[in-house]
Amino acid sequence: xxxxxxxxxxxxxxxxxxxxxxxxxxxxxxxxxxxxxxxxxxxxxxxxxxxxxxxxxxxxxxxxxxxxxxxxxxxxxxxxxxxxxxxxxxxxxxxxxxxxxxxxxxxxxxxxxxxxxxxxxxxxxxxxxxxxxxxxxxxxxxx
Amino acid sequence: xxxxxxxxxxxxxxxxxxxxxxxxxxxxxxxxxxxxxxxxxxxxxxxxxxxxxxxxxxxxxxxxxxxxxxxxxxxxxxxxxxxxxxxxxxxxxxxxxxxxxxxxxxxxxxxx
Numbered sequence: 514x515x516x517x518x519x520x521x522x523x524x525x526x527x528x529x530x531x532x533x534x535x536x537x538x539x540x541x542x543x544x545x546x547x548x549x550x551x552x553x554x555x556x557x558x559x560x561x562x563x564x565x566x567x568x569x570x571x572x573x574x575x576x577x578x579x580x581x582x583x584x585x586x587x588x589x590x591x592x593x594x595x596x597x598x599x600x601x602x603x604x605x606x607x608x609x610x611x612x613x614x615x616x617x618x619x620x621x622x623x624x625x626x627x628x629x630x631x632x633x634x635x636x637x638x639x640x641x642x643x644x645x646x647x648x649x650x651x652x653x654x655x656x
Numbered sequence: 657x658x659x660x661x662x663x664x665x666x667x668x669x670x671x672x673x674x675x676x677x678x679x680x681x682x683x684x685x686x687x688x689x690x691x692x693x694x695x696x697x698x699x700x701x702x703x704x705x706x707x708x709x710x711x712x713x714x715x716x717x718x719x720x721x722x723x724x725x726x727x728x729x730x731x732x733x734x735x736x737x738x739x740x741x742x743x744x745x746x747x748x749x750x751x752x753x754x755x756x757x758x759x760x761x762x763x764x765x766x767x768x
Contacts, residue, residue, distance in 0.1 A: 628711040
């Protein structure tokens with residue numbers, strides 16, 4: 514299945530990528546274009562790009578039991594005074610909401626756990642559901 | 657991402673441009689490790705032209721930090737401003753690194 518070119522309407526932007534780390538750059542490009550068109554602040558742009566990097570890295574790195582090609586869908590939608598980000602994949606269900614916050618300790622940090630801490634800190638809401646083999650994460654960010 | 661390197665008074669300054677994320681962290685980290693393994697014992701990494709940094713980017717910085725200290729060298733960051741500074745604060749990474757406001761500050765301190 515070929516991955517798609519990005520598509521957009523007035524208030525949505527969407528891209529389907531393959532489950533490869535390098536594909537995350539195409540999502541960041543979509544966010545940058547969508548954000549520029551709708552005049553997002555730098556704070557919103559960074560929140561979306563970092564959150565998507567963490568989420569997509571998790572899916573691509575840990576979400577599949579095979580080495581096959583899988584599509585991942587990312588959709589951005591303007592909704593009231595928010596931007597909504599939806600990520601859909603067909604990998605193993607993983608609920609980012611369940612990841613523990615990093616312990617605060619004096620020991621040198623590794624990055625484990627901090628990725629999802631970023632997502633929680635940078636966005637205003639998140640929902641996660643798995644149904645019929647499709648995992649769907651929805652993030653909300655106030656503009 | 658683009659990396660621009662310059663050596664001033666035995667301090668190697670690495671300026672990074674663009675995104676420091678899952679797609680660029682390996683190239684960035686590999687370059688720092690190469691410099692460290694080549695014996696550069698004083699390195700300043702300037703992040704002022706970085707749009708954002710994700711946990712992959714922090715991991716590369718932490719690994720380079722550890723590699724430098726294992727060789728009794730010093731690695732410092734500068735240009736940690738704006739949204740990048742905010743990410744350092746959210747991730748509680750500010751205390752993990754030597755951080756100076758500017759390249760000049762970093763070079764001055766690392767020469768000592």
